[in-house]
Amino acid sequence: MKYELLPWLTLFLPLFAAVFITLFTLRCKTLSSFISIGAIVAGFILTVVFISANGFQIRAESVRTWLSIGNLQVDFGLKLDALSLMMMLIVTGVGGAIHIYSRGYMREDPGMARFFAFLSLFTFSMLGIVLANNFVQLFIFWELVGVSSYLLIGFWFEKPSAGDAAKKAFIVNRLGDFGFLLGILMVWGLLGSLNFSQLQGQLAANSQALGTMATIAGLLIFCGAVGKSAQFPLHVWLPDAMEGPTPVSALIHAATMVAAGVYMLCRVLFVLNADALQVVAYIGGFTALLSALIAIQQNDIKRIIAYSTLSQLGYMVMAVGLGGPTPAMFHLTTHAFFKALLFLSAGSVITALHHEQDIWKMGNLKSKMPVTFWTFLAGALALSGIFPFSGFYSKDSILGQALVRHNYLLFGVGVFVACLTTFYIFRLFFVVFLGKEKSDLSSHAHESPPVMTGPLLVLAVFSVIGGYIGIEGIYNRMFAAQPETSAGFAAALVAPFHAAPMAAWLGILAFFIGLACAYGLYAKADKDPLPEILGPLATAMKNKFYFDELYEGVFVRAHDCIAAVMNGIDRWLVEGFCIGLIRGGTDLTGRCLRYFQTGNLQTYAFLFVLGVVVALYVVLR
Numbered sequence: 001m002k003y004e005l006l007p008w009l010t011l012f013l014p015l016f017a018a019v020f021i022t023l024f025t026l027r028c029k030t031l032s033s034f035i036s037i038g039a040i041v042a043g044f045i046l047t048v049v050f051i052s053a054n055g056f057q058i059r060a061e062s063v064r065t066w067l068s069i070g071n072l073q074v075d076f077g078l079k080l081d082a083l084s085l086m087m088m089l090i091v092t093g094v095g096g097a098i099h100i101y102s103r104g105y106m107r108e109d110p111g112m113a114r115f116f117a118f119l120s121l122f123t124f125s126m127l128g129i130v131l132a133n134n135f136v137q138l139f140i141f142w143e144l145v146g147v148s149s150y151l152l153i154g155f156w157f158e159k160p161s162a163g164d165a166a167k168k169a170f171i172v173n174r175l176g177d178f179g180f181l182l183g184i185l186m187v188w189g190l191l192g193s194l195n196f197s198q199l200q201g202q203l204a205a206n207s208q209a210l211g212t213m214a215t216i217a218g219l220l221i222f223c224g225a226v227g228k229s230a231q232f233p234l235h236v237w238l239p240d241a242m243e244g245p246t247p248v249s250a251l252i253h254a255a256t257m258v259a260a261g262v263y264m265l266c267r268v269l270f271v272l273n274a275d276a277l278q279v280v281a282y283i284g285g286f287t288a289l290l291s292a293l294i295a296i297q298q299n300d301i302k303r304i305i306a307y308s309t310l311s312q313l314g315y316m317v318m319a320v321g322l323g324g325p326t327p328a329m330f331h332l333t334t335h336a337f338f339k340a341l342l343f344l345s346a347g348s349v350i351t352a353l354h355h356e357q358d359i360w361k362m363g364n365l366k367s368k369m370p371v372t373f374w375t376f377l378a379g380a381l382a383l384s385g386i387f388p389f390s391g392f393y394s395k396d397s398i399l400g401q402a403l404v405r406h407n408y409l410l411f412g413v414g415v416f417v418a419c420l421t422t423f424y425i426f427r428l429f430f431v432v433f434l435g436k437e438k439s440d441l442s443s444h445a446h447e448s449p450p451v452m453t454g455p456l457l458v459l460a461v462f463s464v465i466g467g468y469i470g471i472e473g474i475y476n477r478m479f480a481a482q483p484e485t486s487a488g489f490a491a492a493l494v495a496p497f498h499a500a501p502m503a504a505w506l507g508i509l510a511f512f513i514g515l516a517c518a519y520g521l522y523a524k525a526d527k528d529p530l531p532e533i534l535g536p537l538a539t540a541m542k543n544k545f546y547f548d549e550l551y552e553g554v555f556v557r558a559h560d561c562i563a564a565v566m567n568g569i570d571r572w573l574v575e576g577f578c579i580g581l582i583r584g585g586t587d588l589t590g591r592c593l594r595y596f597q598t599g600n601l602q603t604y605a606f607l608f609v610l611g612v613v614v615a616l617y618v619v620l621r
Helices: 005-025 029-054 082-105 112-131 135-153 160-191 196-205 211-228 237-243 246-255 257-267 274-295 301-321 325-352 370-384 390-404 408-434 450-465 471-479 489-493 495-499 501-522 530-534 536-542 544-594 601-620
Strands: 060-069 072-080
Touching: 005 029, 005 072, 005 082, 005 112, 029 082, 029 112, 072 082, 072 112, 072 135, 082 112, 082 246, 082 257, 082 325, 082 450, 082 471, 112 135, 112 246, 112 257, 135 160, 135 211, 135 237, 135 246, 135 257, 160 196, 160 211, 160 237, 211 257, 211 274, 237 246, 237 301, 246 257, 246 301, 246 325, 257 301, 257 325, 274 301, 274 408, 274 544, 301 325, 301 390, 301 408, 325 370, 325 390, 325 450, 325 471, 370 390, 370 408, 370 450, 370 501, 390 408, 390 450, 390 471, 390 495, 390 501, 408 501, 489 495, 495 501, 530 536, 536 544
Parallel strands: none
Antiparallel strands: 060 072
């Protein structure tokens, strides 16, 4: 394996940047930003050099012994194959663009140096997940991602809403991670190994190695993905994560944190049996539908895009459940391009409007922000999945997978969600960019500086061409038993119409239906007409189907009630009665013994003689 050291450098450069900024350069915003940007850009270059030397066909591990206790040996190893190398490119490439954009977005923030230290720590943690070759290492970096995302979401900690959002994200993810940890322990207990390659070999040799616990083990591991990738019912934390700075939203919602769950499922797909995969597929499909419905009635520009992330993650998880790691990872990759683009474009709008995020206070930004307008349009078209944008190809591969598995229910859900996706993203587009000005903020808007628009242009290019530059083929060669041969440019461009024509044409039809509905309702709207049309349903959508209120009323109050009962037991039974009995008995005994300490010599002589008499009686009787 050529240049074996390069992946190690790629992994640890962001950690070095985070530590160096924290210890030495927190007072220098400019230097801190350059150190952080330099670390991730260098990591991207090193990744490209490594791939150029070894190719995506490499299947190797670079291992250092870390922990050895009895029969348990845990290595600190890097798993290098097409899956991890592509994710390295996504994390360092898209993450690098977000880092550069942050240089402009955070330029006036007094905590800019701290922000870049957190970004570097997050990048290190995500790369650790991508490169881990065993469950223990994966779980440690999994938790580091949780910690660093907590720091980033709550970056503006002086805002109570930001602190609450950070705590909510951290606690909800711990619920999923608890199940994930139980699944890891179960796999280790049943198979005696935590290394992915060894586990895959054992299950390939004996598919019944997990026995009757196979489904439970698979679903417990899936719990980790439910938390990180915000699947139902743990989806509630992701929209609230919008309280962090917009680059954080792009980083968490596009290429990194939420992608970790989908990546993990594809990495350990061999652990999931058919029953577990069926549950995974339907959870993903339901999440996609639920999130798309909620997005229709959100008015915060970042929350709309956040719910679109939830919906697209549902697509990916559904694809994994349908036995399609290639479509899932393909969509994860294209989604990283266009979702980062949408968030950063939204950040450009928010900056121009002095941090206003309500779409009904915007309007007519096309002429004032032309670069942001065109790049957002490219991202919206890619998200909607219209030919020939990248989202068309990856979405089509997922719908085609549903047809291959003859799951027409999930196929129908996928097509309907595609229609809803076009509707809500162009609702946002028409109101923000083409509608008339709805406040004075819009009239004074101006284009963002080049340090912010430059990454938008790069991401827009890949949002357009990402579907037919060979990404699907790279994943296919890794996951498929008989990988497809590479086709020419023209063949790749129209491949979906030959491979799954029904999925391709219905996807396009869904786009035009959604676009027509959005145009008819919002092209010239001063306010949202949908509440009058849908009535209580629109209210339920706007209130996120009351999941937060439900969890508050059931789980939070149940937790408070249990805590109050346990507090009463601790205070009155344990401390008051049990410990009080011992404490009171000791005190009473001491008080009684005190009466024998009179200081009178005659009393002591009498007690001495009495003691001798008693002793003689006991001995001589």
